[in-house]
Amino acid sequence: MNRSPVPRPALPAVPPWLAHAFRAQREPVPWNAVCRGALAAGPSLLAGMLLGRTALGVLAAIGAMLAGINDRPGGRRASVRRLGVPASAGAAGLLVGTYAGQGLSAVPLTLALTVLGLAAGGISAVGPVASAGGTQLLVAAAVGAGMPAADPGWQRALAFLAGAGWLLVLRLVLPTPGSLAGDFRFDGERAAVAGVYDAIAALVEAVGGPHATARRAALTAALDHAQDALAGPRLRGRAGCAAERRLHARFAAALPLAEAATALYWAGQPVPARAAQGPRRLAAAVRADTGPGPLPAPHHSGVRPRTDEAAPVLPALRALDDALLGAADAFDRGEGAHRGLLGRRRGVRQAVRAALGAGGREYGLRVALCFGASAAIAQALHHARWYGQHPHWYWLPATTVFLVKPDLGPLASRVLCRAAGTVLGALVFAGLAALLPRPAGPIALVAVCGALIPVATRHFAALTAVVTVLVLALIMAGGEPQASAGRIGETLLACALVLVVGHLPMPGDRGGGVRARLAAAGGAAHAYLLHVLGQPGHGPAVEAGHGDRAERWALRREAYRTLAEARTAISVAAAELPALARHTEGTDAVAEALERLVDTTTACAVHLDDSGRLTVRHIRRLREALGELERLEQRGVRVPLPVAA
Numbered sequence: 001m002n003r004s005p006v007p008r009p010a011l012p013a014v015p016p017w018l019a020h021a022f023r024a025q026r027e028p029v030p031w032n033a034v035c036r037g038a039l040a041a042g043p044s045l046l047a048g049m050l051l052g053r054t055a056l057g058v059l060a061a062i063g064a065m066l067a068g069i070n071d072r073p074g075g076r077r078a079s080v081r082r083l084g085v086p087a088s089a090g091a092a093g094l095l096v097g098t099y100a101g102q103g104l105s106a107v108p109l110t111l112a113l114t115v116l117g118l119a120a121g122g123i124s125a126v127g128p129v130a131s132a133g134g135t136q137l138l139v140a141a142a143v144g145a146g147m148p149a150a151d152p153g154w155q156r157a158l159a160f161l162a163g164a165g166w167l168l169v170l171r172l173v174l175p176t177p178g179s180l181a182g183d184f185r186f187d188g189e190r191a192a193v194a195g196v197y198d199a200i201a202a203l204v205e206a207v208g209g210p211h212a213t214a215r216r217a218a219l220t221a222a223l224d225h226a227q228d229a230l231a232g233p234r235l236r237g238r239a240g241c242a243a244e245r246r247l248h249a250r251f252a253a254a255l256p257l258a259e260a261a262t263a264l265y266w267a268g269q270p271v272p273a274r275a276a277q278g279p280r281r282l283a284a285a286v287r288a289d290t291g292p293g294p295l296p297a298p299h300h301s302g303v304r305p306r307t308d309e310a311a312p313v314l315p316a317l318r319a320l321d322d323a324l325l326g327a328a329d330a331f332d333r334g335e336g337a338h339r340g341l342l343g344r345r346r347g348v349r350q351a352v353r354a355a356l357g358a359g360g361r362e363y364g365l366r367v368a369l370c371f372g373a374s375a376a377i378a379q380a381l382h383h384a385r386w387y388g389q390h391p392h393w394y395w396l397p398a399t400t401v402f403l404v405k406p407d408l409g410p411l412a413s414r415v416l417c418r419a420a421g422t423v424l425g426a427l428v429f430a431g432l433a434a435l436l437p438r439p440a441g442p443i444a445l446v447a448v449c450g451a452l453i454p455v456a457t458r459h460f461a462a463l464t465a466v467v468t469v470l471v472l473a474l475i476m477a478g479g480e481p482q483a484s485a486g487r488i489g490e491t492l493l494a495c496a497l498v499l500v501v502g503h504l505p506m507p508g509d510r511g512g513g514v515r516a517r518l519a520a521a522g523g524a525a526h527a528y529l530l531h532v533l534g535q536p537g538h539g540p541a542v543e544a545g546h547g548d549r550a551e552r553w554a555l556r557r558e559a560y561r562t563l564a565e566a567r568t569a570i571s572v573a574a575a576e577l578p579a580l581a582r583h584t585e586g587t588d589a590v591a592e593a594l595e596r597l598v599d600t601t602t603a604c605a606v607h608l609d610d611s612g613r614l615t616v617r618h619i620r621r622l623r624e625a626l627g628e629l630e631r632l633e634q635r636g637v638r639v640p641l642p643v644a645a
Helices: 016-021 031-038 041-050 054-069 076-103 106-124 128-146 153-173 184-206 212-230 242-267 273-288 313-333 348-356 358-383 395-403 411-433 440-456 460-477 484-502 512-533 549-574 578-584 587-611 616-634
Strands: none
Touching (some): 041 440, 054 076, 054 128, 054 460, 106 358, 128 395, 184 242, 212 242, 358 512, 411 440, 411 460, 440 460, 512 549
């Protein structure tokens, strides 16, 4: 008698907050950043010791370490803002913290640090650079107040700025290994622009397949990265040399290609494999800083739509062919791009609105409460001799700053990674401290950890472990006793504090940051839709050529970029503990509807360029996307969306 097999019990699904803690980024090793890290913090500490100013050398190494955390791939010009703005904020925080720690007693000092946390938290909602600046402002303020020294505050701030500035100088002058073709000053920009053409080719290859949506998202990420790499600060309003103007022109030439590839994705019909050859050759030409050579023949003549409903694939292929011809011409001429295509249209008004909006207020209050409470607890423990005989109490508030940052992952994931990383780093240092000679040992350890930071940024626990070893080595170099056990205790206390504050009720609606980003995405989608279809009230059947294309491409870039930012915020919020994740339920459906709307708007723009009128399919898909947004609002998804049916 045959017996049916007994089914095995299904394994319980890993909760999102726990799965996120084990997720790491997979990227090539950034050897250029590794070299810069090795040459930054360790030599800064060595210079201070050789000059007889070890305390200032420690601060310079801290400045180099924090700058190394922000040293990401991209253009050299963009790195001035990405590294310089946070470093300046850190120097200001160190200055304020030093003088406040010297002149204020415990209660006024705690209140001052709380107000500083409120301001830094609100500013962090503006964007990634502002968030990094807010982090360094608070960390340096905690160091300044909690690590008293005989040096005046202005000297400490200059030492911190010198360490960060040294890493920035290395970022600007050292060539990238293996990228010596062409002008090495723009190797980061070249890699970013070439990545855009590769992403276009990958999307064209995936059209009609299961990976098309992921490839479209990858194209948005590549365009965002290239836009940031090219949009660094400059004294003049235009590119200053032929190599830079050539890169700008090549980035601008990729925008109509990306638009045509998105229209092909929307049509959903596979295209000939040779359609991706042109963007691949253009990517190779950007990397080699040469001309593209002969490009493939037009592709649309060999495609037969399967049905009348699939007919939009032909205008999209014709747009792809036209964009390839335009790119070939731009590669030959090398003229500069329209300035509006290189940067985001965000001024002071938008920044203030983000800082004072719902997301900025919610985050500012949470940072202020965490930072102020941790500073008060740290001072109480200091007076109770928790730290022993030395007068330092900065570790607890500085740890709290990193833990309260939502751009480092969900709260539970941050807490787990921070605790595990600190324990691992402290244990590793405790083993090394018994073996390393002094003073050369701590200097070498700081240099090694500085080199590991660019690799460790892939996972928060790894970054925490490396930073813990580096900071403990700096404490040893400064002549302080070994403090591994105390650092573990303070870190666990900071984890508990941030977990409690993270679940406290706050004024206003929870999930304000996610809703603010969705509202921005809705506004950008609305502006893009109105530009493509004409002024309000014109309807979808409009003549081709309405408005200039540079304006349309800039609006499309902003729409996709704000959507990507909203998607990132939604994914982080969804991986929170259930008590927090429930506040943003339904926002992923809004983001999906907005993405369909923006994709359909792009397909409409391409079709209008080709024929001057929209098909029934375009009009139906527009109405479906707008109707879905309206239904989501009626179902109670509380997201202020300016798009209406």
